[in-house]
Amino acid sequence: MSSILFLPPANYTVAVELGFRDSRSKRCWSAGAGFPKRWCPRMRSIRAETAAETFGSRKGESLGPNGECDCDIPGRSAPALSNVGNSTNIAWHECPVGKLERQILLNQKGCVIWITGLSGSGKSTLASALSRELYALGYLSYVLDGDNIRHGLNKDLCFKAQDRAENIRRIGEVAKLFADAGVICIASLISPYRRDRDACRAMLPESIFIEVYMDISLEVCESRDAKGLYKLAREGKIKGFTGVDDTYEPPLNCEIVIAPTDGECPPPGAMAKQVISYLNENGFLKA
Ligand SMILES: Nc1ncnc2c1ncn2[C@@H]1O[C@H](COP(=O)(O)OS(=O)(=O)O)[C@@H](OP(=O)(O)O)[C@H]1O
Numbered sequence: 001m002s003s004i005l006f007l008p009p010a011n012y013t014v015a016v017e018l019g020f021r022d023s024r025s026k027r028c029w030s031a032g033a034g035f036p037k038r039w040c041p042r043m044r045s046i047r048a049e050t051a052a053e054t055f056g057s058r059k060g061e062s063l064g065p066n067g068e069c070d071c072d073i074p075g076r077s078a079p080a081l082s083n084v085g086n087s088t089n090i091a092w093h094e095c096p097v098g099k100l101e102r103q104i105l106l107n108q109k110g111c112v113i114w115i116t117g118l119s120g121s122g123k124s125t126l127a128s129a130l131s132r133e134l135y136a137l138g139y140l141s142y143v144l145d146g147d148n149i150r151h152g153l154n155k156d157l158c159f160k161a162q163d164r165a166e167n168i169r170r171i172g173e174v175a176k177l178f179a180d181a182g183v184i185c186i187a188s189l190i191s192p193y194r195r196d197r198d199a200c201r202a203m204l205p206e207s208i209f210i211e212v213y214m215d216i217s218l219e220v221c222e223s224r225d226a227k228g229l230y231k232l233a234r235e236g237k238i239k240g241f242t243g244v245d246d247t248y249e250p251p252l253n254c255e256i257v258i259a260p261t262d263g264e265c266p267p268p269g270a271m272a273k274q275v276i277s278y279l280n281e282n283g284f285l286k287a
């Protein structure tokens with residue numbers, strides 16, 4: 001493979017600055033000049049070796065030469081049934097690939113980065129910059145943006161308190177699945193009420209819910225008014241708009257606060273770097 005074929009990503013300097021090239025990924029970067037590690041065939045084989053070393057080749061976990069598999073076949077023995085909410089007589093099915101195996105495959109730990117703040121505070125901007133930076137560094141993330149999810153899964157919900165709570169609960173459940181899959185899940189939604197955010201936190205093991213508060217004043221958000229919604233809310237054309245005639249409850253004890261310094265909002269790259277430093281310091285950027 002010739003390195004002449006590859007161009008470094010635009011934000012290569014950030015990757016270097018943050019010093020994420022560990023001994024394994026170094027080999028990869030030198031082969032592919034800044035390409036995400038997971039694209040590197042050598043990296044894949046290293047990961048496969050690591051997984052084999054960690055777990056051994058356990059009987060029943062891979063297919064035989066003729067495609068035979070003696071892993072658990074659903075239905076062989078009657079599973080325990082339970083009732084959950086309005087769902088009766090349901091069973092829990094364990095996945096034969098464990099969470100740790102997925103983490104080793106991805107060389108990262110799944111978590112939920114929950115970005116909360118007023119409309120216009122920069123949630124989507126941070127989510128985009130962060131997912132880009134993580135990608136450049138070779139980590140898999142996925143953004144769940146409140147606006148986007150309301151185009152599909154949550155299109156039946158409006159902005160009254162009860163529906164916002166349901167919006168947050170559903171996104172929390174989806175984020176939990178992404179984190180379990182080993183993905184760094186970035187949830188970006190106003191999530192104005194403390195109780196709803198805390199309920200999401202309670203769904204997950206404590207340390208993997210990382211709450212990021214966009215501490216940007218209403219005045220700044222309103223002056224940005226990127227979508228013209230504050231203007232409509234002030235004119236009374238949108239009712240129950242967060243910060244205007246509906247409450248926003250700032251977190252009391254969150255993991256990360258993004259705030260202006262000397263009156264200046266940090267640029268997107270700096271906000272992303274702040275979150276990535278937290279992930280690195282807290283062991284999320286390794287299996
Ligand atoms: N009444 C009211 N209040 C606040 N926001 C409103 C409202 N109506 C529409 N919008 C637009 O919807 C986006 C917020 O959706 P979320 O799912 O993040 O909101 S919530 O968490 O359920 O409160 C929000 O997007 P962002 O500006 O990106 O925050 C707005 O564009």
Ligand SMILES: Nc1ncnc2c1ncn2[C@@H]1O[C@H](COP(=O)(O)OP(=O)(O)O)[C@@H](O)[C@H]1O
Pocket residue numbers: 117118119120121122123124125126224226265266267268
């Ligand atoms: N750190 C920042 N500094 C300056 N402008 C910003 C910053 N973050 C976001 N913006 C601008 O503010 C507006 C709203 O940002 P956005 O990310 O859409 O906010 P939200 O998702 O919270 O509604 C956009 O025009 C964006 O370019």
